Amino acid sequence: MSLSERLHPGINLAGTDPESHEAAEEVLFGFWIFLMSDLVLFAVLFATYAAMSVQGIAEGPRPAEVFDLTAAFLETLLLLLSSCAFGFAMLEMKYRENRRGVLGWLLVTGLLGAGFVGMELHDYYVMITAHGAPPQASGFLSAYYLLTGTHALHVSSGLVWMAVMAVQVAALGMNPAVKLRLMRLALFWHMLDVVWIGIFTFVYLYGVVS
């Protein structure tokens, strides 16, 4: 097998030497596996939510009474756009090695991501105050807050990571280690998108419909 056939998706190093490519291989493969174990965690949370949203309502409100589909839809848009922006950052990195371009797109990604987290916090606020639906109200709400909260926590740590990367891009330049970290952050960010699509579909759409 030639090297290029063995490469994992997500390796965006363009025309560097084979050795950096080979090193990237191992690191990114490791990160894929990390993402996999993270996905298992989300799968377990989804399963818990699935059970709790039916059997854990107790005296509390039901899913359809507390979810705001418009807000969830806007959040979805924000997150998808931020992934898109991250894609542009990676293109800048791959084809231009352009610090400014990378930093600019990272900033856009970060702002969209922060917008997402902000909106979600606002959702929580509305749920707790207007609907009387804090996590303590029922098993269903506990599971809801844990699932979406874990996702939000991931996005927030992605934002911190992004800030660190911005500093590294500015201070260290586009060296191989920085590039590799950017690639991993990109994978992380896209995975969070995928998880959110699951949440949007299963928790919000399905929850409001049923």
Next chain:
Amino acid sequence: MNWELVFGQIKWTSFVFAGMIENPSLSEAIASGAGSLAVLGAIATVILLTVKGWWVPLWRDWLTSVDHKRVGIMYIVVALIMFARAVIEAALMRAQQLSAYDGGGFLSADHFGQLFSTHGTIMIFFVAMPFITGLMNYVMPLQIGARDVSFPLLNAISLMLTVAGAMLVMVSLVVGRFSTGGWSAYPPFTGIEFSPDEGVDYWIWAVSLGSIGSTLTGLNFAVTIYKKRCPGMSLFRMPLFTWTTLCTSILMIFAMAPLTAATIMLALDRYAGFHFFTNGDGGNMMNYANLFWLFGHPEVYILILPAFGVWSEVVATYSSKRIYGYTSLVYATMCIAVLSFAVWLHHFFTMGQSANVNAIFGIATMIIGVPTGVKVYDWLLTMVGGRIRLSTAMLFHINFLLTFILGGMTGVLLANPGVDFQVHNTLFLVAHFHNMIIPGVLFGMFAAVQFWFPKAFGFRLHEGLGRASFWCFAPGFLLAFFPLYWLGMMGATRRTFEWSNPDYLPWLALAMLGAALILAGFAFMTAQFIVSVRRREELAAPLGDPWDGRALEWSIPSPPPAWNFAVLPQVTARDAFYEAKKDGTAYRSPAGYEDIEVPRNTATAPLIGLFACAWAFGLVWHIWWLAILSFVLIWAVVIARSFATDTEETVPAATVRAANEAFLAAVRAAPGVTRDQEMTAANRGRAIPESLEGGAGALAAGAAMEVTR
């Protein structure tokens, strides 16, 4: 001044000694004694390190090391220290149950509850897990011809997280109390309503730290095995221990997440009033049972698979034969790994699911017996016609074969829901799982220590004391646990601190005797280490191959240099090193040497471990400033480290050449030893392969040595 802001919920009465002062009793005295022992142990260690001037080497060579070999050894040291504590607790429980007829006994119910909880938790998370992880750490990279694992720093961090968890359990001896909820910590008992004190929180955070470490380990090892095998080592040329390590790693990646989810949910219930597992308000305890055993059942295979790998290496080496049925052993390992995720429900047959569901999971459970049986036959057939040497490791192996089969059969009994309804939650179950875990995992690890110790330290272990420990451990195990089958069938429930049935007494007495023998075995093992270290000159085997080994780890010096292999080996067959010895290509000087990059030592991992322990302690006692501060510090260390650039150093080719050529010259000059001389002082680690021994064989050996000159 609001002291609660500073000390959280710690009061002076939280210290174990306060109990002794306030209401003295034998139970409290024992608790205080254990607490004092922990404190004195810590003080003694500090004094010893200071007097001997060992602080600097400890920090420089060990704690900051990212070398997989040192990390592995540190894991095993942690496991042995924790084993000492947990086995003493076991003996204490035995003594209590023996003396507790009709309100006798010397422990309070609460104290007994803490004992079985810490015993179980420690044995699983801080003995068995670190033991297998340490062993995999040490052996696997050497077996696949790699210089290190894929992510050495991550490896060190996993270790330090595990250590942090273990420290937390040790701290609970002195400050506060531990959970009384058993190692599985079932709510609602462990919820805030029934366990309002800090005990369950100790359990939650200790276990969480350990399980994060294990997830990272699994990831690291899987990548290492996929990406770092030396040229020519296809998957089906990997030694069996490496195979079991691979399957174990995959199990770790998948199985630890449900546990993390369960502990987080339990924590949210306790700290923030959530309703995952509460009675009422939509909480559902069954969800905990599902999550916990979705981890818990694969966990027992995480523990046993590496031990299976050890048995495969041990039986082949000490029978001087190729392993019988390599391919079937590999497939059996994979089957077991996959099936292990399909049976978790057998842990709660009695909790109200339908009969059909029980039947399906019962059958799935029994099916695991098939691949396991395949393995047992393979091991037996490896011995047939082999030249068996009854070394300590081999004695453990034979004992394993005999007793593990009995344990397996009681497992098949338990897999039948009808039977399970009768004996669940009795000592029958306790007998069953100890029957699997002690001859399987624990003795497997002991055998591994006997087997690979000379690789790690350059000298063999004293054989006589090893056998003495075996001859205490093996009958001790039988006496300690087989009576429990009877007791269980007589209706003796588990986790019970006093009895009223006089029929139990003789069996409990036998079990006590067994526990005492096990303690004696441990004492002999400790003596074996001490005596071997003292006599390390006459036991020395620096040439690396004392047992006529088969895989690559035996082809390098003992202990191996930091870079493991001077030149990455090229493999053309299974049992790569044995084949090379046979056809005379072993110990050849390579064509040339190159510079080798090795990672530099770093304080990152120990700092993260320290802050993680402080973080968990802060959470246990609601000392919020400490929890927040140490959480921030953990991530500060991670971020600071990501700015470090100079993380590797170069070993010049000349250094590697000098070391390796000196080793090769010493090997070539050494007289080879035959299998008969294995346990004598003549064994410096240059084995003559069994197939070249005696008669024509000796001539061939001579010729082979000629070639290597």
